[in-house]
Amino acid sequence: MSYKLKQESISSFSTATAADICTEFFAGQNKISGESIMALTEVRQVNSFIIESLFTQWQSEIARLRSPYFDFEAEEVQKALKEFMNTLSNHINIGRGHLEPLLSKAIETTMLLTFAPKKYVLNHWFDEQKENLPKGKLRYIKTHTEGFKLIHDTAKTPINPAYLGNLFDSMSSHFEIPEPVEFLQKLNAEDKLSLLFEFEKEVAAEPAPSQVFTPEIEEIPEAKTSVAAKHENGKETINDRFNGNSNGPTLAEKLQKNNIQPLEKTLTLNERIMFAKTLFDGDQSLMKKVLEELDTANSMDEALSKTQPYNKKWDIEGDEMDAFIQVLKRRFN
Template sequence: MSYKLKQESISSFSAATAASICTEFFAGKNKITGEAIMGLTEVRQVNSFIIEALFTQWQSEMARLRSPYFDFEAEEVQKALKEFMNSLSNHISIGRGHLEPLLYRAIEATILLTFAPKKFLLNLWFDEKKENLPKGKLRYIKTHTEGFQLLFETAKTPINPAYLGNMFDSMGSHFEIPLPFEFLQKLKSEDKLNLLFEEGKTVDTKPEVVIITETKETPEVKSSVAAKHENGKETINDRFNEASHTPTLAEKLKKNSTKSIEKSLTINERIMFSKTLFEGDQALMSQVLEELDSAHSVDEALAKTQPYNKKWDVEGDEMEAFIQVLKRRFN
């Protein structure tokens, strides 16, 4: 059965689903922590958009910290504020009344991003009203990540709706639409399938997906393709040049992913992480990385850093680089 997204039903679906999730979570609880938000739903994108909303709110509140009597731009003050922000981010505490609207909007945005990524992209541009796409948004996009990263890095200024639409159409093969039922299962809302989708019509998928699913391949070939491409797609070049294929950088990194995290670090990464994340303590870094090797996913590895990351700048370049190392190891 094929389906088409009912965009007019996104709001009502999101409201009902947010209420259901909150009812389940707050049964016997009064508050939710930041750590719990990261695992609130099985849809990582929803959780990420909630965190983005909290960070945006925090930035807004910090911007109001101005006074004619004190210099908030002084280097020492800025450093103290940054440390305060990092500390406060580890003490998130939200009641249902404030979480539910955040969750509702996060589900709305996630559905649009997942099943109508072109519409999401255009809405993003209209909301920002800028000539450049907001690259800071990428850190919160966990669905169609490859496609959006390619769009954001390729887009030339000035951008406009027509230009963005044409760009998306040229890169459409990077946006593979998931099965609606499987997506709704993760939100425990599969009973609302008919509310959100119309039967008998095709979701905005691309021909490339159909070609792949109809291709008959042996288990050995599938295994080989999956090993070479993290998104599971096989290109035409792969099919006709299997024997003479030259490993790409991504493939080499993939082969190295079985190494321990510490052994996979470059010299620059080793110095950067030791200095900024572990305060120059090489022994502590080795101990933590060894613990992370026992994880089975990026999320599990990040959870294992909780005892050590109280002073980490979650929005800093070092943290972004650290997450990329974990993705290299576990994805």
């Protein structure tokens, strides 16, 4: 079955999906933190675009901090502002009324980026006035990452739409479109598939009929050679042993329980080095202590709340924070 994105329906789809997600999240709480935004949906791109909107707003507010009496461009001032932003990012506290429009916009942009990446490049990634690709936006791209990086690194200024369109076409093989149903399931929005996509069944050409010859086959008496037949007369079969009416846990349940490892052991070498250096100031023992505390959590929300005493200096916009969230999602989702 082939699908075609209905671009005119993206806005209504995004509004409805954002409302559903907010209804579920805010059923038990009034505000959402920055850490929770990073794990709000299973689509990293949506979460990333919300963070981008927040920091775009921050940059807009900082731009208004200008004075004839103070030098806001001074190196020490810029450093202090950055430290202030890192502190402020750990105190994000947003209600539904302000989050929902940000989420709707993030979903809308994500759908275009994911299923119509060329249109996204031309409409959202290209700064026509400056004839270039805006700096810094690449860090928020979590889908088709390789393709966008290639375009970013290859494009030569000045850029115009025709040149950028041709450049995208030459790299289109790096933009693999996902299967819509599976993608929408991550947003719990598979029921809105027909709202967002047109789909048609692919009709295969019927092969020309050919004459079928059916040879005569001599019937052979059925032989009792199955495993079940070998264990008749009340004897336990292999099937009984593993699928019997036992009240104990099943084999799958035992394996699943035994497969839960401490978070520290699930880290790759790169993650271990990155987290220790960036999130824990090089303190390996502190990182181990925090991970052991997170091992006692029973849910993603509980794990995130347990990081509160330690994340005051974490950069919520940074790749390290994003990677740390993904480690927690591997455990709890």
